[in-house]
Amino acid sequence: MKALVAVKRVVDYNVKVRAKADGSDVELNNVKMAINPFCEIAVEEAVRLKEAGTVSEVVVVSVGEKSSQEQIRTALALGADRGIHVEVEGRPEPLEIAKLLKGVVDKEQPQLVILGKQSIDGDNNQTGQMLGALANMGQGTFASEIKVDGDSLQVIREVDGGLQTLKLTLPAIVTTDLRLNEPRYASLPNIMKAKKKPLEVTNPAELGVEVKSHVTQLGVAPPPERAAGIKVEDVAQLVDKLKNEAKVIS
Amino acid sequence: MSLDFDSAQLPNPNLTDLHHAWREQLRRFIDVEIMPYADDWDEAGEIPIGLWPKAAEVGLLGLSYPEVYGGTPGDVWLGQITAEELGRVGAGGINASLMVHNIGLPPIINWGSQTMKDEIAPPILRGEAWISLGITEPGGGSDVANLQTTAVRDGDDYVVNGSKTYITGGMRANWVSTAVRTGGEGAGGVSMLLIPTDAEGFSRTPLNRKQGWWASDTATLYFDNVRVPATQLIGEENQGFRVIMTNFNSERMGMAIHMEAAARVCMEEAVSWARERKTFGKRLGDHQVIRHKIAMMKQKINATQAYIRVCNESIERGEPNPADIALLKVQASEVMEFCAREAMQVLGGLGFMRGSRTERIYREVRVNAIGGGSEEIMRDLASRQYGL
Numbered sequence: 001m002k003a004l005v006a007v008k009r010v011v012d013y014n015v016k017v018r019a020k021a022d023g024s025d026v027e028l029n030n031v032k033m034a035i036n037p038f039c040e041i042a043v044e045e046a047v048r049l050k051e052a053g054t055v056s057e058v059v060v061v062s063v064g065e066k067s068s069q070e071q072i073r074t075a076l077a078l079g080a081d082r083g084i085h086v087e088v089e090g091r092p093e094p095l096e097i098a099k100l101l102k103g104v105v106d107k108e109q110p111q112l113v114i115l116g117k118q119s120i121d122g123d124n125n126q127t128g129q130m131l132g133a134l135a136n137m138g139q140g141t142f143a144s145e146i147k148v149d150g151d152s153l154q155v156i157r158e159v160d161g162g163l164q165t166l167k168l169t170l171p172a173i174v175t176t177d178l179r180l181n182e183p184r185y186a187s188l189p190n191i192m193k194a195k196k197k198p199l200e201v202t203n204p205a206e207l208g209v210e211v212k213s214h215v216t217q218l219g220v221a222p223p224p225e226r227a228a229g230i231k232v233e234d235v236a237q238l239v240d241k242l243k244n245e246a247k248v249i250s
Numbered sequence: 251m252s253l254d255f256d257s258a259q260l261p262n263p264n265l266t267d268l269h270h271a272w273r274e275q276l277r278r279f280i281d282v283e284i285m286p287y288a289d290d291w292d293e294a295g296e297i298p299i300g301l302w303p304k305a306a307e308v309g310l311l312g313l314s315y316p317e318v319y320g321g322t323p324g325d326v327w328l329g330q331i332t333a334e335e336l337g338r339v340g341a342g343g344i345n346a347s348l349m350v351h352n353i354g355l356p357p358i359i360n361w362g363s364q365t366m367k368d369e370i371a372p373p374i375l376r377g378e379a380w381i382s383l384g385i386t387e388p389g390g391g392s393d394v395a396n397l398q399t400t401a402v403r404d405g406d407d408y409v410v411n412g413s414k415t416y417i418t419g420g421m422r423a424n425w426v427s428t429a430v431r432t433g434g435e436g437a438g439g440v441s442m443l444l445i446p447t448d449a450e451g452f453s454r455t456p457l458n459r460k461q462g463w464w465a466s467d468t469a470t471l472y473f474d475n476v477r478v479p480a481t482q483l484i485g486e487e488n489q490g491f492r493v494i495m496t497n498f499n500s501e502r503m504g505m506a507i508h509m510e511a512a513a514r515v516c517m518e519e520a521v522s523w524a525r526e527r528k529t530f531g532k533r534l535g536d537h538q539v540i541r542h543k544i545a546m547m548k549q550k551i552n553a554t555q556a557y558i559r560v561c562n563e564s565i566e567r568g569e570p571n572p573a574d575i576a577l578l579k580v581q582a583s584e585v586m587e588f589c590a591r592e593a594m595q596v597l598g599g600l601g602f603m604r605g606s607r608t609e610r611i612y613r614e615v616r617v618n619a620i621g622g623g624s625e626e627i628m629r630d631l632a633s634r635q636y637g638l
Contacts, residue, residue, distance in 0.1 A: 034274070070267060077271065186275045188309025189322045195268060 001148070001170075003046040003055045004110035006101055007039040007075050009068045010121040019220045026121075026220055035071045038116025040078070041176040044183040045146065046114050047079035054148045055112065057081050061104050063088055063097045069199060076194035077186035083199040084108075088211060094122070096211045098130035103207030105135050110171060112153070117142050117175040128175035138168040141175040253521045253548060255338055258514050260555045264327050264563070273331045279308045280335055288341040292465045292610065295458055297347050302377030305348055312375045315359060319371035326503075326562040333504050337511025340607025342614040343465030345508060350419035350466075353501050354381035357427045357442055357493050361485035366444060370425060382423035384414035384445075384471060385494060391416070392627045394429065394494060395437035399473060401430035403480065408432070408443060410451075410476040416621075420469025421456050423447055428473075429490055437491040442484035451476040462613035498623060499570055502579045503561060505622045509582035510554045512611045512618075516586075516593035517547040519608045523597050534596065543592045550585040557581055573635035576628040583619035590615050 011017055011026070012034040018027045035043070049055040060080040062068040065088070072083035086100050105113060113135075118125035132139035140146070140155025144163070147154045153168045158177050186194070204211050232238045242249045283304055291297050305311050306320075313332055315321025336345040351374050358366055358381075373379035385391075389398050399412025410430060417426070426445050433439030445452065457468040485493050521544055524535035534540050561578050564570055590612040594601040601608050619625055 070271075073267065074271060074274075077275070185279045185308045186271070187307060188272055188275075188313060188324070188328070191268060191271050191275065191309075192322065192324075194271075 001055050001111040002057045002059065002108065003049060003112045003114060004105065004108055005039070005042045005046045005058060005060045005075065005080065006113070006115045006127070007043060007060055007062050007071050008036040008116070008119045008121075009033050009062065009064050009071045010036045010119050013037055013120055019222045023219045023221055025217065033067070033070070035074055036116050036119040036121070038118060038120075038176050038178070039071075040075075040116075040183045041178070041180050042114040042116050042174075043075045043078050043080060044181045045174075045176060046112075047184075048181065049112075049148065050079065050081075059084060059108055059110065061086065061101065063092060063100050065089060069201075072199055073194050074186060076197045076199070077191040078184065079190070080197075082197055085199060085201045086207065087201055087203050091122075092211050093213065093215055094124045094126035095130055095214070096209070097127050098134055099209045100204060100207055100211075101127070101131050102134040103204075103209055104202075105131070107207075112148070112170065112172060112174065113137070114174045114176065117177055128173055132173040135171075135173070137171050137173050139173040139175070140166050140168055142177040143174050144177050144179045146174055146180070253517060253544065255511075255514050255518045258517060258548060258551060260552060260559075262327070262559055264559070264566075265331075269327050269331055272328055273335060275308070276310065276332065276335045277338075279304075279310070280339060284339055284344060288339050288344060288465075289605065292341050292343055295464050296467060297344055297465050301348060302380075304377070306375060306377035311349075311351065311377055315355070315371065315375055319359075319367065320375040321371075326566045329504070330507050330558070330562060333507035334511040337508040338515060340512065340515045340611055341465060342508065342512065342611075342618070343463035346418050346463055346466040347422075349504075350383075350423075351375075351381050352504065353383040353497060354419070354423070354425070354427050356497055356500065357383070357484050358444065360496065361442070361493050362444065363481065365481070366484070370444075379424045380419055380422045381425045381427065382417050382419040383497070384417050384420070384426040384428040386414060386416050388413055388415045388470070392624060395440065395491065396435070397429055397431060397440065399428070399430050401432050401441065401443055401478070403432070404477075406480055407477045408480055408482075410443065410445065410473040410478055413470060413472045415470040416457065417469050417471055418466055420454055420471055421467040426471065427484060429494060432490075433488040439488055440490040440494070441487050442490040442493045443478055444482045444484055445473070445476060445478050449476045449478060461616060462610065463617050495572075499565075499572055499575050501622045502575050502628075503558075503565070505618055506554075506561075506575075506578045506582035507558055509579075509586040509618050510551065510558060512614065513547070513551050513554070513582075513586045513589035516589040516608045516611055517544065517551060519606060520544060520547070520593035520596040523600065540596055543596060547589045547592055550588055554578075554582055554585045571635075573632040576623065576632045576635070579623060580625045580628045583615065583625060586611070586618060587615045 012032040015032050020027050046058045050058050058080040059082055060072055060075040061084040062072050063086040069085050072085055076083055115128040142157045143155045144158045145156040151170050153170055153172050155166045157164045309322050312321035313324050374381055387397055401408035401410045428443050428445045430441055430443050431439050432441040451474040453472045454469045524540050527534045557578050561575055593608045594612055
């Protein structure tokens with residue numbers, strides 16, 4: 001069984017993101033980039049399925065600028081077998097990414113597609129679901145546990161009230177939640193081996209997709225800075241302020 | 251001001267995607283597996299035994315060793331990145347203990363018998379066994395050519411008598427690559443012998459009241475008629491001095507890189523505090539006297555980084571210059587000392603309290619300025635090498 005995993009290049013989660021001075025966008029110049037953490041969980045899950053003998057090949061795909069190949073290499077170092085880079089300029093919207101991934105799905109015919117539930121830059125939480133619709137596959141989103149059972153897939157999802165268990169017919173789409181697994185570190189020998197793994201480069205035209213833009217970003221602004229706190233004199237003053245200023249109690 | 255550990259590093263065109271990827275993964279490993287526990291381990295005086303197999307798994311222990319023994323051959327830049335990232339922890343004792351095989355094992359790999367390599371290298375690189383290097387003696391340290399521990403041939407064995415001190419990792423070691431006197435006086439009578447620590451007549455005591463490097467185990471070793479098969483000889487008899495000397499270049503490079511990283515940590519903490527702390531109505535960093543301290547730290551750190559790069563480029567070309575490396579070690583310990591001092595001045599009372607990396611680094615200056623060849627010995631060695 002072949003697994004396809006999508007990874008996205010985003011600002012490293014340790015970086016404190018800042019808005020550009022002109023408010024047009026976030027500052028990406030000289031900022032450390034990394035695999036989106038949810039995508040890393042997706043890679044880890046696929047690699048574990050391969051180690052368990054359930055999956056025979058793990059193909060990792062990234063849609064983005066040329067620099068996204070760094071993240072594909074990281075996924076290869078984590079244990080994926082080969083990479084596909086769909087080279088796109090700028091920042092395509094979730095629907096466009098889903099269409100491009102659909103093109104890759106058509107070509108690769110994976111039984112299982114694993115994506116992060118969302119990327120920490122756009123926070124859209126759309127691509128996996130859209131891909132499910134376009135590829136006409138069942139989907140288990142926000143997965144905290146998955147188990148392949150013959151030609152079906154059991155997915156435990158984290159929902160508001162607790163856990164929901166689904167049974168999906170393969171091929172299927174899974175999007176990962178935080179607790180699905182803890183990704184490993186890529187070891188030095190595996191980083192070296194990853195350099196030799198195949199990485200195919202393709203583009204929207206080859207996949208028969210026209211990338212369009214439907215949304216325009218008008219501006220980016222940092223959240224307002226928090227004002228300094230005060231010390232209250234007594235409980236009465238605290239209650240008064242909570243009631244009349246903060247209006248959190250009535 | 252944005253002088254943090256990363257932005258304070260000069261560009262190095264030798265680094266490729268592979269090197270950056272290793273730094274990224276290694277930093278992740280360190281930030282999860284080491285950094286949060288560094289204070290506790292240092293106070294406890296040891297690192298947990300489980301850290302070695304984890305470090306082996308990520309490729310840290312095996313770096314630069316042959317694949318047949320479970321290692322990963324790599325260039326000097328991978329080594330530099332490793333030393334820098336471990337230096338960033340700001341707890342040299344953890345590094346000294348975790349990576350002590352890097353001084354004990356190379357003599358075996360470079361000069362030992364095949365049987366010896368096959369037996370000891372794989373478990374050490376898996377993090378399941380330990381090796382130390384035994385050179386310094388209670389009667390003398392820097393004067394290696396005049397060491398007093400003897401190994402006298404008796405049939406198929408050597409009988410070893412004497413002692414070694416300040417031996418890093420000595421309490422945990424399963425083997426010690428030990429410098430012994432097998433011949434006459436001077437450098438020409440020195441051999442290297444691999445001594446198993448379960449041999450009869452071997453004993454050891456911990457040296458656990460140190461100024462710094464608390465997480466590192468340090469020991470005095472005693473040899474009382476310890477019988478070691480002659481096959482345990484590392485290299486040829488009376489050729490040990492050469493083995494010791496080849497080992498020193500890489501040890502000194504590793505220490506220099508570690509010290510530069512430690513200096514950068516001190517600057518990072520000083521800068522961060524100088525931006526935050528307000529005195530006399532303005533930030534510390536807005537006072538000229540503080541700004542100049544930081545600029546001087548950066549100036550000296552820059553020079554050290556450039557010097558490290560030059561030495562590493564020479565090593566990568568196969569033309570190491572022992573004199574330049576010896577003086578690099580002096581450069582690095584002086585800069586570490588300067589930055590630790592100046593950062594402490596900037597941190598003020600905060601720096602005097604245990605808990606900051608700078609405070610600990612301040613206590614690790616001397617072991618770096620003395621271990622692996624003292625500043626005085628390094629200058630002497632360099633002047634001789636330069637033909638003065």
